[in-house]
Amino acid sequence: MQYLDLGYSPTDNDLLTLYRLTPAEGKTLEEVAEALAGESSIGTWTDVSTMIPEVGENLKPHIYKIAEPYVWIAYPSQLFEPGSLPQILSSIAGNIYGMKAIDRLRLEDFRFPRVLTESFAGPALGRDGVREMLGVADRPLIGTIVKPKVGLSSEQFAEVLYEAMAGGCDLVKDDENLTDQGFNRFEKRLELSLKAAERAERETGERKGYMPNVTAPGDELLRRLELVKQAGSRYVMIDVVTTGFAGVQMLRNHTDGLAIHAHRAMYAAFSRVPDHGMSTLAFSKLTRFAGVDQLHVGTIVGKMEGDKDEILRMHQEMNNAVVEPGDRLLGQDWGTLKPVLSVASGGVHPFLIPAIMGHFGHEVAIMQGGGIHGHPDGSRAGARTARKVVDAVLKGESMESLAERDTDVGKAYKIWGHKSW
Amino acid sequence: MQYLDLGYSPTDNDLLTLYRLTPAEGKTLEEVAEALAGESSIGTWTDVSTMIPEVGENLKPHIYKIAEPYVWIAYPSQLFEPGSLPQILSSIAGNIYGMKAIDRLRLEDFRFPRVLTESFAGPALGRDGVREMLGVADRPLIGTIVKPKVGLSSEQFAEVLYEAMAGGCDLVKDDENLTDQGFNRFEKRLELSLKAAERAERETGERKGYMPNVTAPGDELLRRLELVKQAGSRYVMIDVVTTGFAGVQMLRNHTDGLAIHAHRAMYAAFSRVPDHGMSTLAFSKLTRFAGVDQLHVGTIVGKMEGDKDEILRMHQEMNNAVVEPGDRLLGQDWGTLKPVLSVASGGVHPFLIPAIMGHFGHEVAIMQGGGIHGHPDGSRAGARTARKVVDAVLKGESMESLAERDTDVGKAYKIWGHKSW
Numbered sequence: 157m158q159y160l161d162l163g164y165s166p167t168d169n170d171l172l173t174l175y176r177l178t179p180a181e182g183k184t185l186e187e188v189a190e191a192l193a194g195e196s197s198i199g200t201w202t203d204v205s206t207m208i209p210e211v212g213e214n215l216k217p218h219i220y221k222i223a224e225p226y227v228w229i230a231y232p233s234q235l236f237e238p239g240s241l242p243q244i245l246s247s248i249a250g251n252i253y254g255m256k257a258i259d260r261l262r263l264e265d266f267r268f269p270r271v272l273t274e275s276f277a278g279p280a281l282g283r284d285g286v287r288e289m290l291g292v293a294d295r296p297l298i299g300t301i302v303k304p305k306v307g308l309s310s311e312q313f314a315e316v317l318y319e320a321m322a323g324g325c326d327l328v329k330d331d332e333n334l335t336d337q338g339f340n341r342f343e344k345r346l347e348l349s350l351k352a353a354e355r356a357e358r359e360t361g362e363r364k365g366y367m368p369n370v371t372a373p374g375d376e377l378l379r380r381l382e383l384v385k386q387a388g389s390r391y392v393m394i395d396v397v398t399t400g401f402a403g404v405q406m407l408r409n410h411t412d413g414l415a416i417h418a419h420r421a422m423y424a425a426f427s428r429v430p431d432h433g434m435s436t437l438a439f440s441k442l443t444r445f446a447g448v449d450q451l452h453v454g455t456i457v458g459k460m461e462g463d464k465d466e467i468l469r470m471h472q473e474m475n476n477a478v479v480e481p482g483d484r485l486l487g488q489d490w491g492t493l494k495p496v497l498s499v500a501s502g503g504v505h506p507f508l509i510p511a512i513m514g515h516f517g518h519e520v521a522i523m524q525g526g527g528i529h530g531h532p533d534g535s536r537a538g539a540r541t542a543r544k545v546v547d548a549v550l551k552g553e554s555m556e557s558l559a560e561r562d563t564d565v566g567k568a569y570k571i572w573g574h575k576s577w
Numbered sequence: 578m579q580y581l582d583l584g585y586s587p588t589d590n591d592l593l594t595l596y597r598l599t600p601a602e603g604k605t606l607e608e609v610a611e612a613l614a615g616e617s618s619i620g621t622w623t624d625v626s627t628m629i630p631e632v633g634e635n636l637k638p639h640i641y642k643i644a645e646p647y648v649w650i651a652y653p654s655q656l657f658e659p660g661s662l663p664q665i666l667s668s669i670a671g672n673i674y675g676m677k678a679i680d681r682l683r684l685e686d687f688r689f690p691r692v693l694t695e696s697f698a699g700p701a702l703g704r705d706g707v708r709e710m711l712g713v714a715d716r717p718l719i720g721t722i723v724k725p726k727v728g729l730s731s732e733q734f735a736e737v738l739y740e741a742m743a744g745g746c747d748l749v750k751d752d753e754n755l756t757d758q759g760f761n762r763f764e765k766r767l768e769l770s771l772k773a774a775e776r777a778e779r780e781t782g783e784r785k786g787y788m789p790n791v792t793a794p795g796d797e798l799l800r801r802l803e804l805v806k807q808a809g810s811r812y813v814m815i816d817v818v819t820t821g822f823a824g825v826q827m828l829r830n831h832t833d834g835l836a837i838h839a840h841r842a843m844y845a846a847f848s849r850v851p852d853h854g855m856s857t858l859a860f861s862k863l864t865r866f867a868g869v870d871q872l873h874v875g876t877i878v879g880k881m882e883g884d885k886d887e888i889l890r891m892h893q894e895m896n897n898a899v900v901e902p903g904d905r906l907l908g909q910d911w912g913t914l915k916p917v918l919s920v921a922s923g924g925v926h927p928f929l930i931p932a933i934m935g936h937f938g939h940e941v942a943i944m945q946g947g948g949i950h951g952h953p954d955g956s957r958a959g960a961r962t963a964r965k966v967v968d969a970v971l972k973g974e975s976m977e978s979l980a981e982r983d984t985d986v987g988k989a990y991k992i993w994g995h996k997s998w
Contacts, residue, residue: 202951215728240757240797254923307632372663406795529627572623
C-alpha cells in the first residue's frame with residue numbers, strides 16, 4: 157500500500173493530523189511516514205492475504221504534505237468511531253509511538269471533520285453558562301485551591317473554603333490529589349463545604365462554586381457524582397488525564413447541568429518533551445470535544461511550564477467557534493460546541509494577575525492556592541487582595557499605587573511584589 | 578517544610594517511588610527534589626497560613642536517597658486513596674511533570690505498601706485462570722489479530738477469525754483501532770465471530786477465545802461488556818491507556834468471570850523518551866493492580882520498541898508473587914494478586930517464535946497479525962505454521978529442519994526465514 161500522495165487535497169470528510177517525526181537511524185522520513193500512516197489505520201508490516209481492494213480504496217490515509225520534520229496526514233472519517241475519543245486516540249496517537257522505525261513522534265495538532273465534531277456533545281454549560289450560573293460577566297473569575305493540598309480534615313477544609321469565599325473567591329476547588337482519604341472523607345467534605353459556601357453566599361450576596369474532586373475508578377466516580385447532585389452543588393472537578401477519556405466522557409453524560417472543571421495533572425508526562433508525545437494544544441482540543449466546561453491552560457507567568465504562543469493558541473481553541481489553520485496549525489471548526497473557560501493556575505500570586513489579564517483579557521478563571529492562603533492575614537485577606545487587584549487592573553491602576561493605598565494588598569506586595577518564576 | 582531525610586528508613590506503610598530527575602538550568606537536584614516531594618503530596622510553592630503541624634507530622638514524604646540523577650521518595654500511605662489508580666497517579670505522576678523547576682522527570686518505578694496492594698482486586702482469572710479456561714497448560718498460547726486492522730466487514734472478519742482458529746490459533750483479537758465503525762459494527766462482529774469460534778472449536782476439539790474490543794466512553798464500554806456477556810464470550814479486550822484507568826478499573830468491576838486482554842496503544846507517548854514520563858515497567862505494574870488478565874509487554878525481537886532487560890523485568894512483575902528490589906528497581910510484594918499473562922505482539926513472524934520462547938519460556942501468549950495472515954496459503958496455513966513452530970521449539974528441532982520437512986513452514990520460511998527488525 158502506498159500512502160504518500162503529495163498532490164492530495166484533503167476533503168471535508170477527512171480527519172487531519174500533523175506529526176513531528178524523527179525517524180530511527182538509517183530510515184528516511186518518507187518511509188517512516190508510510191509505516192506510521194499504515195500502523196495508525198489499515199496497514200501492517202507485511203502483505204496479508206486478507207487485504208481486499210475495498211479497504212484500500214475507501215479507508216486509505218493520504219500523506220499529503222511533508223516538510224521535514226513534519227508530516228501531514230488525512231484520514232477518511234470512516235476509520236473512526238463517532239463520539240469515541242478513546243478509539244480516535246488509539247488510531248492517531250496509539251501504537252505509532254512505539255514503533256522501532258520511529259525515534260521520536262509528536263502529535264502536534266489534529267482537526268476533526270464536521271461528521272466527527274458533531275458526534276461530540278461538547279461542554280454542557282461552557283464558558284458563558286458558567287458565568288451565567290455564577291452571575292459574573294465582566295471580570296475574570298477568581299478562585300482558590302484549598303492548601304495544604306491534602307491533610308486538612310473536612311472541617312478544617314470547609315473553614316478555609318469559607319474564608320476564601322467570604323473574602324471574594326468565586327470558586328474553590330479540591331486539589332488534584334485530594335479525593336477520599338481517611339483524614340478527609342469525600343462525603344463529609346462535600347456536606348460541610350456546601351454549607352460553608354451557602355454561608356458565604358448569604359454574607360456576600362454573591363454566588364459561589366465549590367468544585368469537589370470526583371476523580372476515581374468509574375463506578376465510584378458516578379457514585380460521587382450522584383452525591384454531588386443530591387447535595388446541590390453547581391460543579392464537579394476531575395483529573396482528566398489520570399481518569400482517562402472513557403471516564404471523562406462518561407462523566408459528561410451524567411452531569412445533568414453540573415459544570416465540569418478539568419484539572420490536567422500528568423499531561424506533561426506526554427507533552428513536555430518538544431519532539432515526542434502530544435502537544436498541549438492537541439490535548440486541550442480533546443477536552444473540548446470531551447465536554448469539560450473549564451480547563452487549566454497554563455499561566456505563562458507561574459510555576460508551571462507552558463510556551464506563551466501555545467497557551468494563547470489553546471485559549472483560542474477553547475474560546476472560538478472557528479480557528480483558522482496557520483503555520484503548523486490545523487485549526488478547527490467547532491460547529492455548535494460551546495466554548496470552554498480557560499483557567500490560569502499554578503504558582504499564581506496577586507501580582508501576576510495583571511500579566512495574566514494582559515494575556516487572556518477578562519475571559520479567564522484565575523486560581524491561586526499559595527497566592528491566597530499565603531497572605532500574612534490569612535485566606536480571607538488573600539481573597540480580598542485578589543479581587544482588589546482585579547478591580548485595579550480593570551481600572552488601569554498600577555500595583556504599586558494599589559499596594560500603597562490598601563493594607564491587604566500592601567501586605568501581600570511585601571512578600572510577592574517582586575516574585576517571578 | 579523539609580523533605581530531604583537521607584537517614585530515613587522507609588516503613589512497611591510507605592509507598593516508594595524512584596524518579597529520574599533532571600533539574601532546570603541553575604537548579605540543584607536537592608532543591609528540585611524538595612519541590613517535587615511537596616507538589617506530589619502536601620506542599621505548595623509558598624508558606625501558607627492554613628498549614629497545621631499535624632499535616633507535616635503525619636503526611637510528610639521523605640526523600641530518603643539521592644544518587645544523581647535518581648531520587649527515592651517514601652510517601653505515607655495515608656496520602657493515597659485505597660483502590661484508586663487515578664488518585665495515586667495524580668499524586669506521584671501528576672502535576673510534577675509540568676513544573677518549571679524540572680526539565681525532565683521520569684517515574685522509573687514505584688512500590689505499593691501492603692495496605693494499598695490489598696485495596697486492589699487484581700486479575701480475576703489471571704495467567705493460570707486463562708490457561709485453565711482455554712485448556713492449554715504447557716505451551717505458549719498462540720493468537721492473532723485480524724488484519725487488515727480495520728476495513729473488513731463483520732462477515733469478512735468472522736471468516737478470517739474462523740480460518741485462524743481452525744488452523745490452530747487459541748486466541749483472536751480485534752485490533753486496537755477496531756471498535757464499532759460503519760463498515761464493521763460491534764454487535765454484528767461479536768455475533769458472527771463467536772459463531773465462527775464455536776465452529777472452530779467443534780472442528781478442532783480445542784477451546785478458543787475471541788477478544789472483542791470494548792474500548793469506548795464509559796457508558797458504551799459497559800453496554801458492550803453486557804453484550805459480550807450475553808453472547809457468551811470468554812474475553813474482552815481494551816485499550817488501557819486511551820480508555821484510562823477509571824474506565825479499566827470499572828471494567829474489572831463488571832467482568833463477572835470474563836478475562837481482560839489489555840492492549841497498551843499510546844503507552845509509548847509517555848515511556849519512549851528515556852529521561853521523561855513513566856517507564857514501561859511502572860506502567861505495567863499499574864495494569865496488574867487494575868486487574869487485567871493479559872498484557873502486551875513487548876517482543877524484544879519485533880517491530881515495537883522495548884529494552885530487553887526492562888521487558889524481562891516486566892515479565893517478572895507480571896508473574897511473580899514477590900519481586901525483590903534491585904539496582905534502581907523497587908520490586909513489589911504482590912500479596913494475593915494473581916499473575917498476569919505476558920503477551921508478545923507486534924511484528925512477530927513464525928521464525929521469531931524461537932527467540933521469544935527463549936526469553937519468556939512457555940509462559941507467554943504469542944500474537945501474530947501479519948505473521949499469520951501474510952502466509953502465502955492464507956490465515957489457516959499461517960496459524961498451522963505457528964503451532965508447528967511452537968511444537969518444534971518445545972522438541973528442540975531447528976527452524977531450518979522444520980522448514981525443510983513441512984510445506985506450511987517451508988513456504989513461510991521463504992518469506993520471513995531471515996527477516997529481523
